[in-house]
Amino acid sequence: MVGGLQPARAAERTPAVAAGSPIAGLAFPGITFEHQPAPVAESMLDRTAALGAGWVRFYAAFADMSPTRGSIEWSGLDRLVQAARSRGLKVLLALSTTPEWARPAGTDPDYGPVDKAGRATFRAFAVAVATRYQGRVAAYEIWNEPNLGGSWSPQPDPAAYLSLLSTTFAGIKSVDPAADVLSGGTGPSEPGEKAFEPLPWYRALYAGGLRSMIDGVAVHPWPHGEQVDVGEVPVSFEIRKVMDANGDAAKLIWGTETGVPTAGAYSISESAQAMVVVKLYDRWSAMPHHGPLFYYTLTDTPGSDREHHFGLLRADGSEKPAFGTLQGWLSSNR
Template sequence: MTALGARGCWNLVRLFSLALIGVTVSACQTTSPVSRVPIGMTVHVRDADTANLKRQFDLMAEMKVTWVRVDINWSSIEAGQSQLNWDYPDAVFEQAGAHGMKVMAVLAFSPGWANASTTIPWAPTSHARPDDPASFANFAHVAAQRYAAKGVGAWEIWNEPNTRKFWRPNADAGQYGDLFRAATDAIRKVDSRATVLIGGLAPLPDEAGAGIAPTEYLEQLYASGTAQLADGVAVHPYTFPDLPLDSHRQPVGAFGDLPALHAVMERHGDGRKKVWVTEFGAPTGTGPTAVSEKDQTLTLVQARQQVARWEWAGPLLYYELVDGGTDPSDVEKNFGVLREDLSPKPAADALMESESQWWW
């Protein structure tokens, strides 16, 4: 598509988005004035070389990205005990620093040697929680020593712990609370000003035993005294294949339930703390839950406009920057706003537009 054609197509998308939001936003809108909300991207290095990674960051700068979210995956960094490889996060942090972007580090997962009693045959070993929270805390301490002075603005402890997929064999707020408290204490011994977040809570799939609803899970964390120690709560309120303001069709814990999650925080005296949207997006392609490139664009724009209306929400970090592959039928590989060759999808073009052209 020519540059003029792409811009003309985006203008039509923008007008459609504004019309749709005008009809549906009343259910979510607060009385607070519209304000800008910082945006970020999840970055996966994969096989990118230095030039490719620099290009990714250059493109993020054009999209006005100010936050970068990167995995500090214990299972890959210390696959062999006492044999640490920091190449992945080092490469991302170097580019983030060079581009003046803040870093959110996601501390998660455990190597096989640290989770022998928590693994189960049908689950990826890397997703297992560690046998001993103290071992995870030790890794968190080492990571904080390495990166606290290199631009880490926030630490997200674990990924979607309220789901069975990422907390084996079943979601357990008590077990997660033990891990969170240990890791938080370890990080703050290195950096007393660190921002530490409850790991991104996810919507529940429509299947028995999938996990615990975010509001209920957070209530349990308050009951144990865990949530009070956090500086905020991270969420991953995906809605695809539906748009974020189509609240009547969303799963439990999705975008439309964010006010209810913040209400839990308010009831416990934490209303001043933010709900950080640390993953949000939609996959393109031909997969069963994929969306069109137009709807991916609408998803990102609608979410940003609505989060800006919630004074208690933000930043908003999209998932993710670059597609993980070229197979259009694989949903997990098509969340990027950039294709694998780094060519922009319409969603990336929209973020590069002057905000005054699509903000209302």
């Protein structure tokens, strides 16, 4: 519980039989999905199921859900979890951010808990979430890209992250032993950013005892434009080797974000995107002991920046070639 409030369990709904591919999921951005009008969110989940994906990833953002100490707003997340399950989609929740009341003045929501009190507060939130969705959320990812200063501010710290991961893992497992708990997916750094690159980050985590704190490792295998064998995809294979060398050969490596934009900086054409998507899933399928790969994201949003154009659908809902190409690949590779 958080602030003394017991997290009442949300109403059950019988899920549809899972029909989607266990290797594929869709990742939805930030907190925006939770705030979509119900008909829009449900339409997006319908398209996800029609694609043939078996998973969805969205956020349980502590700062957004608990703007006031002692309360949690559950309605948006309840609606999404229930809607996903009713369509046979498994749910991965990314737990992240720190509310204003739980962090130092002048810091932002991506402030990473670095002291005992901050970790205890985040653990309490995670336990509340896992209690509420016990048996209905399949997996939890602890933070998003904690190796980057833009996601774990003011700067990434392997020891501090491990301390948070350790207590959060134990808390979630105490109320939902069957749920998978993953390390936070790692991303590549931007020039000038305070960051650890993903491979040295995971080497540092394993040296600090990561093996006892996770059920699986998450990475973000972004390609380099049209080149799948450049960028974070081959780095993911190296991280797989680090897992194996540290006694975690039996645990899965999950790709919780990947994708390529079709407008803005470093973008490619829509036809090239369709080819890259297939290459990504072919390459990921060759990974030993791999979990799902989550494509980011379903739908473009208005705007010229590349961040608005990773979708398999255009902003008006029409399909880019990549949607049908991935749909066909998933149908043929169950």
